[in-house]
Amino acid sequence: MCLAIPGKVLEIDLTVQPAMGKVSFGGIQKKVCLEWMPDVKVGDYVIVHVGFAISKLNEEEALETLKLFDELDGSLDELKLPDPEEPR
Amino acid sequence: MKYIDEFRDASIANKYADAIRSITTRPWTLMEICGGQTHTIVKFGIEELLPPEITLVHGPGCPVCVTPIEILDKAMAIASTPGVIFTSFGDMLRVPGSSKDLLMVKAEGSDVRMVYSPLDAVKIAHMNPQKKVVFFAVGFETTAPANAMSVWQAERLGLKNFSILCSHVLVPPAMEALLSSPNNRVQGFLAAGHVCTVMGYEEYIPLAEKYSVPIVVTGFEPLDILQGVYMAVRQLEEGRREVENQYARSVKKEGNVPARELISRIFKITDRKWRGMGEIPSSGLTLREEFAAYDAEKVFDVATITAEESAACIAGLVLQGLKKPYECPAFGGECTPEHPLGAPMVSSEGACAAYYHYGRINGGRGVRAMGVGR
Ligand code: SF4
Numbered sequence: 129m130c131l132a133i134p135g136k137v138l139e140i141d142l143t144v145q146p147a148m149g150k151v152s153f154g155g156i157q158k159k160v161c162l163e164w165m166p167d168v169k170v171g172d173y174v175i176v177h178v179g180f181a182i183s184k185l186n187e188e189e190a191l192e193t194l195k196l197f198d199e200l201d202g203s204l205d206e207l208k209l210p211d212p213e214e215p216r
Numbered sequence: 217m218k219y220i221d222e223f224r225d226a227s228i229a230n231k232y233a234d235a236i237r238s239i240t241t242r243p244w245t246l247m248e249i250c251g252g253q254t255h256t257i258v259k260f261g262i263e264e265l266l267p268p269e270i271t272l273v274h275g276p277g278c279p280v281c282v283t284p285i286e287i288l289d290k291a292m293a294i295a296s297t298p299g300v301i302f303t304s305f306g307d308m309l310r311v312p313g314s315s316k317d318l319l320m321v322k323a324e325g326s327d328v329r330m331v332y333s334p335l336d337a338v339k340i341a342h343m344n345p346q347k348k349v350v351f352f353a354v355g356f357e358t359t360a361p362a363n364a365m366s367v368w369q370a371e372r373l374g375l376k377n378f379s380i381l382c383s384h385v386l387v388p389p390a391m392e393a394l395l396s397s398p399n400n401r402v403q404g405f406l407a408a409g410h411v412c413t414v415m416g417y418e419e420y421i422p423l424a425e426k427y428s429v430p431i432v433v434t435g436f437e438p439l440d441i442l443q444g445v446y447m448a449v450r451q452l453e454e455g456r457r458e459v460e461n462q463y464a465r466s467v468k469k470e471g472n473v474p475a476r477e478l479i480s481r482i483f484k485i486t487d488r489k490w491r492g493m494g495e496i497p498s499s500g501l502t503l504r505e506e507f508a509a510y511d512a513e514k515v516f517d518v519a520t521i522t523a524e525e526s527a528a529c530i531a532g533l534v535l536q537g538l539k540k541p542y543e544c545p546a547f548g549g550e551c552t553p554e555h556p557l558g559a560p561m562v563s564s565e566g567a568c569a570a571y572y573h574y575g576r577i578n579g580g581r582g583v584r585a586m587g588v589g590r
Contacts, residue, residue: 166474180361
């Protein structure tokens, strides 16, 4: 029930109350309430829970997190001591 | 960016596992709060990737699991009332009350309907003016704004035949109850990313300080969990005890402000009983007086119903992280997803169901991790 998943906004309708829209989850489309997404645009990704968008995913922050993965990669390589058995 | 596959990369998962191993010098016990995170951990075999020093215990973050049995009995009493359409999220329908569940009530001829969104329940009320429509409003902070919206919408439409049976719970008071218990063994938390998406994480800062415990706001994909564990372990090893945000792509410090505003317009804080944990002060939400007309406990005469939990079920200990599901004598025998004795076996986010479903019957170390294993 607490499941909340990312989807891509396809349509926005601000003329209804509460504001609604259409969101695609890997091809499956659902009507979603966008009332709490004041600055959402078509093409944005939102996290949807029980038919309500609760956040707009921030691409910069996502890239930042993924960059941390990469950096971790780098720092581990630095830490790794050369294996004497390994042919060079 | 699809926000899913990027966070499921198996080679990065293994690198994170190595990184956690390289910084861990002694045993640490971490608790993930949310049932969705428990599900990811068990499904992707995250525990098997971690060094043996790290123990993950599964917290009380499944609303289905912590809803007290007497609310279920009240739900069934209301659902059995003639002229009522009782609506609920699907996973509440099979949670056992003291003698039956909502599906059995439906089989007996009552009008019990599963809805995907609370707004669907409002629509049903709008279309059936001659019926009383009740929505079973359970959930944590993540679900609270959606359930608040159902009341706001019913009022906007002038509906007189809609009410909610409200059993909302709040995460920080439950964390405090765990931390202040003499049995507590949790040394660090992965806070629930979607609860924080709505509420932000300012309220965790005093908790981290008071109980000297790292709290890392964490997402739900395998790499989110591994990074959350890494951040919590690094804090513990470095002697820091802070609130950090791993899930910044969704969580802002202040949360979702319009959603929070709607919660506080419709609901107020109240004491709440948790299944297996007893009453926790200021740990729930209930309707404000102005919205009493939408309170199903007042509309229907169910306030006096009380009930006791099944003695065989140790859900309380499981939900506090004191026992693993497979340590319950009923696990997999008397209690299975087909015949659940307790709520954690019903919901897909419940710890017992997750362990049962993914075959973690003995602690599972050495079981090949699915998806991200080597
Ligand atoms: S296995 Fe069943 S009886 Fe045991 S704690 Fe879990 S839900 Fe309760």
